[in-house]
Amino acid sequence: MDNKKTLLAIKDFIVTSEKSLKSAKKLLTDLAKENNVDLNSTISLNTKGLHSYSDVDSKIVEWVFTWEEMLGSDGNKYPIPVNYASKSKMVQWDKLKLIVDSMWKMTYKQIAPIEREIKSGLVTEDKGKFQVVCDWDVYDLLTAAVTHSKAEIWDTISVLLPKGKQASFAAIDAVIPKV
Numbered sequence: 001m002d003n004k005k006t007l008l009a010i011k012d013f014i015v016t017s018e019k020s021l022k023s024a025k026k027l028l029t030d031l032a033k034e035n036n037v038d039l040n041s042t043i044s045l046n047t048k049g050l051h052s053y054s055d056v057d058s059k060i061v062e063w064v065f066t067w068e069e070m071l072g073s074d075g076n077k078y079p080i081p082v083n084y085a086s087k088s089k090m091v092q093w094d095k096l097k098l099i100v101d102s103m104w105k106m107t108y109k110q111i112a113p114i115e116r117e118i119k120s121g122l123v124t125e126d127k128g129k130f131q132v133v134c135d136w137d138v139y140d141l142l143t144a145a146v147t148h149s150k151a152e153i154w155d156t157i158s159v160l161l162p163k164g165k166q167a168s169f170a171a172i173d174a175v176i177p178k179v
Contacts, residue, residue, distance in 0.1 A: 050063065050072065051073065052072070058102065060097055061100075063080075065095075067142075067168065078098075083148070086145035089171045092167045093114040095110070115163040117164075118161075119170075129143075142169075145172040148172075160173050
């Protein structure tokens with residue numbers, strides 16, 4: 001009899017969760033529409049020409065960098081170490097590969113950096129997220145990049161952006177010294 005109650009409780013949790021998820025999706029869609037945000041922007045990233053292959057000693061997977069993750073040619077998203085993205089000054093739409101050797105050591109390597117443009121702006125913080133304001137646009141920054149470059153709120157920094165493409169994220173190039 002306890003199993004029947006447990007099963008009914010689980011079913012009720014699932015139904016409630018599905019309703020909540022449906023409501024959250026509706027709110028997200030409405031808010032995104034009001035703010036002209038394309039929620040499917042990573043889907044339009046070009047993964048054409050990316051491959052996944054293996055040799056005797058390792059497996060190699062090619063990706064497109066989206067910001068805090070990589071989008072594989074299979075359409076799946078995978079995490080990337082933020083310290084690597086920060087130190088390598090990764091920019092959205094850069095192409096890279098992940099090499100996994102027989103001992104499961106993972107090595108990341110940029111294979112096709114996108115053409116970049118440099119802008120300067122002020123470091124800000126909003127709800128615990130670091131951002132940079134450049135020419136009236138706001139771009140997110142990786143916290144690891146802010147820490148690595150020793151940038152502080154209101155510092156002027158130069159950032160790297162994909163040339164000719166809309167971006168939500170900027171890579172820190174350098175902190176501009178105060179005069």
